[in-house]
Amino acid sequence: MPQRGDELLASRRAKLERLRGRGIDPYPPRFRRSHTTAEAARAFAEAEAGGKPAPEAAVAGRVARLRRMGKASFADIEDSEGRLQLFLRSDALGDGYALLDDLDLGDFVGASGAMLRTKAGEASLDADSLTLLAKALRPPPEKFHGLRDVERRYRQRYLDLIANREVHETMRARSRIISAVRAFFDARGYLEVDTPVLTPVAAGAMAQPFETLHKALDRKLYLRIAPELYLKRLIVGGMDKVYEIGRVFRNEGIDADHNPEFTLLESYEAYADYNDVMRLVETLVPQVALEAVGGTNVERGGEVIRLAGPWARLSLHDAVAERAGVNLDDYPDAASLAERMRSLGVPVTYAESRGRLIDKLVGTFVEPQLMQPTFLTDYPVEMSPLAKASPADPRYTERFEAFAAGMEIANSFTELNDPDVQRARLVEQEELRIRYQGEDLDRMDEDFLTALEHGMPPTGGLGIGVDRLVMLLTGSRTIRDVMLFPQARQAGEAEC
Template sequence: MELNDLQAQRAAKLERLKSAGVEPYPTRAHRSHTLAEVMAHFDTLQAEQTELTVTGRIVGARRIMGKLAFAHIEDGTATLQLWLSRADLGDHWFERFRDDLDTFDIVQATGTLRRTKTGEASLFVMSLTMLAKALNPPPEKWAGLADVEERHRQRYLDLIVNAEVRDVFRARAAAVTAMRRVLDERGFLEVETPVLQPLYGGAAARPFKTFHNTLGQELYLRIATELYLKRLIVGGFPGVYEIGKNFRNEGVDRSHNPEFTMMECYQAYADYHDMMDLVEALMRAMAIAVTGSPQATYQGQVIDFAGTWPRLSMTAALVEQTGIDISEADDLATLHQAITARTLKVERKETWAKQVDELFSVYVQPLLIQPTFIIDYPVALSPLAKRKPDEPAFTERFEAFAVGMELGNAFTELNDPFDQEQRFLDQGRDFAAGDDEAHQMDRDYLNALMYGMPPTGGLGMGIDRILMVLTDRPTIREVILFPHMRRRES
């Protein structure tokens, strides 16, 4: 490796340690207490003069004051000051600490607890062991790695220097645990379905393609888990769910990443009303797990996940915001005429369904700040949802919105194989008309439906977007540990 000046200086210290017989990367470490345990029981441990051993990374500046030295270490649970004296540590290790150790080095320290004259909890060190020499120095501004792109590219460094970033991902884990708990308590079974699929389906999206050399077969990274999970309902499970990665070959922006985490669940003998109740319960539990209450503050606004959410039909929402009734403007030409007549600023789309979706995205979605269900989508926008018995041009489908983002999507699932086949054929015509996100024909799924699928409610929720809201992060990259980044220019 080519080393810069700062790295070379640290590498020279590494060689000095080795020459002195110090192993800078030993195989074993020992600790008697985490730093969180030390801080939780500090007074007792101090009173008992218990000798303990702790481990951690040196953070902040080391302070050398004649025959005394001070540093703080952090182990991912808490931070503690090390108090080192030449008299207690001995000349050799005191000089090694002074001359050859650096900020970011990882050490093991043994000693007893006391408070300094200023009252700071400290470990008075009797012996010190090197655990890992850091060759990279901290960023110039120790207060935090400020460059957003660099934070995402070097998430490991971001996590070292920005404690609040670690808190975000602890919150993410707590939210997912709460989601699992709700689903498990309601009798859902957690399962795993294929990531590599011979046909992609379950959503309107472009897939990533790959190739299986042995089988000589083109495969796709899944865009959704839906069709495999519904096969399991056909197979007799009363309720299933999966939390896993989906992949969509789409743009990257504040709420989209090509690789993202979804929870999808399916419940036999349920419908989209049951799924609305489930969304409310899940969001309430996840908010409490992260914030301690059903409320979360996002970009200065309190978002309330308690109680029953408003339910508004897509048709009514569009009439209210655009004046266009899509039940009357029910073909592409008529819809385009209505948009032109009202001088609405929307991108022209190649199909009626895409145009309706664009109209909704521009004029309705940004206004949905508090949790809201938009219900009863047109059939053309919902190829896997069951028709409304009293309005067959529309489906029993809803999307859950908050802070202007879609957080979830649900249906009363279509279980009529002949209707499903016709929907697939209609989607095929949309694909031929230029909609490269249209759903593919899936003959095996149709075959599964022909064995009979009970009335079923299905739901998908975007974990990443939910965490954006619950942790008050403006972009999806802030809640994904390693978001997709454009390759650096050489």
């Protein structure tokens, strides 16, 4: 099947064969570089400042630009750290200059020589040898406009990385953020653990799971939607402070801040409660920001978001009363609340539970306004089956979610540790799912309930969406920009 652009590929293949004909291996096994591009430039600048002779260097990278003249040329090569100009002269390279005839943009080369400042003032490597390290058989994206095609940016991320250098910096920031989060928990004596990704019950959150099959056991398994219930088993077992950073999978829609697989941080600390966790979060986020992006202020839509704590605290009840004008206590059941929301113009059906209605109310009137970091606290019990009820008012729980830039970034509660109450709450959720969503999936994790019956100490738990934290700290507008290989949107699977 002939492809478009065949001539371009044929031209590169012809060069490949010519090189082989000249006894040049287009894919040599190694090249020893003495400096990265950035190191070479730095060493040169230091030598100049100290009045020392220009350093020798062996550098390597991908040819990003090529300015050919008759007997002298310039090639800009790129590695992960930056770009360096090679000054290639016929009299310095001798026969090696002929390599330029078969060199294309995108090829990898190595070069050695002394650093030199050109007439135009650019630090360059005055090459006395030039070696082909890998021939590129396909052309790189256009050098000036870069790669704009969103589909290819994500599906062929390597092209995006070649053409759009800022992607490298976002991913480095992501790596620094995760390292800083680890360092934060490690320094506080938390143990990092790994719990199962393949699980017999899709529990710990409400999302739809991905299913798979274990052949030898002939058993259906689910990719985890949250590590929560396993981490609590560890608290039961006496591991008092644990955390996990791992991938979870939710079979739900894809949009600017949802991807089917994403990275979730969860931590649990025995003898802590949700107030302790609030202090943890408002310490963690600014500290990570400082270490990973160099400051605690980030910009979002022209507004400066100040991450330094302490953060605002606002009860969900008061937030809804203030911003939606609805006193939740006046609408104790789903039907009356749905009626009230309709009068506010919120599109609701009567086939929604009270918890879901409140969630919609908060999502419509409260969350989008929470630009500065805010803890929204004391969620209604219907929305929080794993959280301990407030002793002062059992209609609410000791739970908070943290918002910044209008985005949920953390969820936490004083964990429910009464096994009988926990069972009753989970049974209630099962009934709601069957009644409102027609879901027949068994979500009861009996082993977890057994663990609770062995006794779990009072515990404060936390979940943070790591990708959203990276979005917040890097100013990214979509979750796809902070994940290297986001899921393509793709319409539903073929029906037949």
